[in-house]
Amino acid sequence: MKKFDYYVSAVEYNKDKTHITKxxxxxxxxxxxxxxSQExxxxQVIELIKKGKTFSSIVKNAEGKWAYGSKLEVIEVTTEFLKTKQDNSLRDNLENLPQF
Structure with missing residues (x-):
């Protein structure tokens, strides 16, 4: 039944809000x-993905239960980004997750 190795429930951005730091x-x-949970x-997450570990985003729904999102992938643009969908954006696209 286990589909992923890890879930991601929140992200921390750098001070300029241009990419995820944690x-x-x-x-x-x-x-x-x-x-x-752990930070x-x-x-570290990119390295785990490159070693074959899988990640999915999750968020709490209105009932306080976890709702499962999309699989994370490493996409190389000018640097390595964490994304749930491949696009040409020069940003991480996990912005729907809460920040910590």
Whole structure:
């Protein structure tokens, strides 16, 4: 039942709000449940993805339950970005996640 290795529930941007510096990631239980959170830097998450780990975004819905989003991918533009969809934007596109 486990589809992803990690979920991402929040992000922290740099002071100029141009890219993500940290992500709040959660381990995924064998049943797909959301585990405890920890912070990881953007380079750490990119390295995990390159090593074959998978990530999906998640957000709390109106009932306070987790709603699952899109798979994260590493996209190279002029630098490496974390994205849920491939486009030509020079920004990370996880802006719908809460910031911490």
């Amino acid at each position: 992500l709040r990631i959660h381990s995924v239980g064998q049943d797909g449940s959301v585990g405890a 990881a830097t953007r380079p």
